[in-house]
Amino acid sequence: MAEQIKMPQYPEPYWRDSVSLPTFPKLDESIDADVGIVGGGIVGITAAYLLSKQNLKVVLIDAGVILNGTTGHTTAKITAQHGLIYNELIEHFGKNKASLYYKACMEAKQLIEETITEHDISCDFKKEDAYVFTNAKSYLQQLETEKKAYDQLDIPGELTNTIPLTLPIKSALIMKDQAQFHPLKYLKVLVEQAVKNGAEIYENTTAVDVEYTKHPAIITRDEHRIKCRYVIEASHYPFYDGQGFYPTRMYPERSYIIAVKTPKQFPGGMYINAESPTRSVRGATVNGEDLWLIVGENHKTGQGKSTMDHYKALQDYAETHFGISEFVYRWSAQDLTTLDKVPYIGPVTGAQQSVFVATGFRKWGMTNGTIAAKVISDQIMQKDSAYADLYTPSRFQADPAIREFTTANADVAKHLIKGKLEFTNDNIKDLSPDDATITRVNGLRTGVYKDKDNKLYAVDTTCKHMGCEVHWNSGDRTWDCPCHGSRYTYTGEVVEGPAKEPLNKVEL
Numbered sequence: 001m002a003e004q005i006k007m008p009q010y011p012e013p014y015w016r017d018s019v020s021l022p023t024f025p026k027l028d029e030s031i032d033a034d035v036g037i038v039g040g041g042i043v044g045i046t047a048a049y050l051l052s053k054q055n056l057k058v059v060l061i062d063a064g065v066i067l068n069g070t071t072g073h074t075t076a077k078i079t080a081q082h083g084l085i086y087n088e089l090i091e092h093f094g095k096n097k098a099s100l101y102y103k104a105c106m107e108a109k110q111l112i113e114e115t116i117t118e119h120d121i122s123c124d125f126k127k128e129d130a131y132v133f134t135n136a137k138s139y140l141q142q143l144e145t146e147k148k149a150y151d152q153l154d155i156p157g158e159l160t161n162t163i164p165l166t167l168p169i170k171s172a173l174i175m176k177d178q179a180q181f182h183p184l185k186y187l188k189v190l191v192e193q194a195v196k197n198g199a200e201i202y203e204n205t206t207a208v209d210v211e212y213t214k215h216p217a218i219i220t221r222d223e224h225r226i227k228c229r230y231v232i233e234a235s236h237y238p239f240y241d242g243q244g245f246y247p248t249r250m251y252p253e254r255s256y257i258i259a260v261k262t263p264k265q266f267p268g269g270m271y272i273n274a275e276s277p278t279r280s281v282r283g284a285t286v287n288g289e290d291l292w293l294i295v296g297e298n299h300k301t302g303q304g305k306s307t308m309d310h311y312k313a314l315q316d317y318a319e320t321h322f323g324i325s326e327f328v329y330r331w332s333a334q335d336l337t338t339l340d341k342v343p344y345i346g347p348v349t350g351a352q353q354s355v356f357v358a359t360g361f362r363k364w365g366m367t368n369g370t371i372a373a374k375v376i377s378d379q380i381m382q383k384d385s386a387y388a389d390l391y392t393p394s395r396f397q398a399d400p401a402i403r404e405f406t407t408a409n410a411d412v413a414k415h416l417i418k419g420k421l422e423f424t425n426d427n428i429k430d431l432s433p434d435d436a437t438i439t440r441v442n443g444l445r446t447g448v449y450k451d452k453d454n455k456l457y458a459v460d461t462t463c464k465h466m467g468c469e470v471h472w473n474s475g476d477r478t479w480d481c482p483c484h485g486s487r488y489t490y491t492g493e494v495v496e497g498p499a500k501e502p503l504n505k506v507e508l
Helices: 043-053 086-093 096-117 137-152 183-196 307-321 365-380 399-421
Strands: 031-038 060-062 125-132 155-162 173-178 200-204 206-213 216-221 226-232 250-261 270-273 279-286 287-299 324-338 343-351 354-358 435-440 446-452 457-460 469-472 479-482 488-489 494-496
Touching: 043 060, 043 183, 043 226, 043 365, 086 096, 086 137, 086 216, 096 173, 096 183, 137 155, 137 216, 137 494, 183 200, 183 270, 200 226, 250 307, 287 307, 307 324, 324 446, 343 365, 354 365, 435 469
Parallel strands: 031 060, 031 226, 060 200, 125 270, 226 354
Antiparallel strands: 125 173, 155 173, 206 216, 216 226, 250 287, 250 324, 270 279, 279 287, 343 354, 435 446, 446 457, 469 479, 479 488, 488 494
């Protein structure tokens, strides 16, 4: 048996490795703005671009560097085919709102296309058909039901039993005229245009709270204030909850992406299967050669098997079906899903109309993130939005929200209790390089990581968000919280919220 091609040692998304991005200073004073935006991903940058065109003073801050969060780790499909979603939307929301969901996604696609044309952006934009396929008999009826939902909503699509990919399938549902692109090449130009329009961008500037008065103010970790008329929380997870109880209304999931070269030419199209485990495939081009992006292995953050096993499962899948000549990149992404699978876009609560939130994109951030920026920008400009009611964060659908609310929060409670009891009796001295363990140090549950130079890093494993216990993520070398998805570096610094403060360090 041939030796398996070795995967890259460290996670690195193709998107960030293939583009040079501008850098910005840290905010070192209190300032005023019309609109303060927290988060430099697709929502924040698109909103900054749209609003700066309207002669508003826009200030955008990011806790790290721009385009290094979920947007920088995306699959970058621009599509309204978000799995088997439309029959479910009809059942839970009715035909009119299900139709609005599709139209919103297509409007986002149109906005991206128009922006690319307006600024002549070279970002590998390519129109592609999207396929959701199955090789399981149990899913054949679901695809037929979804096709009927397409017909009810006037969505162009067709069922087929063949696809361009060399995969075993029994049926596939095609959504025509979708697209893909290089998201960072696109957003880099939006950054440049926003700055040209007067927008100010600050990196390494962490927002910790909003002071909600007549004029809301963003409070940074360094106690500077951005006093503004409107705040947009584009930080993936809302850093300011405003008593909207977002931790109880969403759950975080991780998924994994590998980028490989194969002996085969990519045939075009974008693909995702209907059954579990999820397998999604799209192509990209690097130096004139096809790059195959294989995506899947979803699981709740901080839960389940070793994260390296997920990368290996995708590698096995790619090798089995396409062959691998070179393993070029691997990376992972985190996404949030709402109780009813529709994003929360709009005022953070009904009583706080000047603070907007955009979250819960369920792995479809290119279209959902773009329409979020458009909907919020329209609301700030006092324009009517056809989608405001569909996405309003204050909604509550009795079905399926009550069931999902109970399930999600029971899972949080289970992990909160379970984590307090779990640790190993491992001797830290026996740790291998580039490995970690959870043990007790002076009675305190402690996570210890040993780097390749045998240096030890120890942290208190209690998450700073709501007190759950973090678990080691071997694939990304991070400490991940299984309750609400906060993530920390091995030294304890925050990688991803809702946590705002680093883990406490422990002396060994």
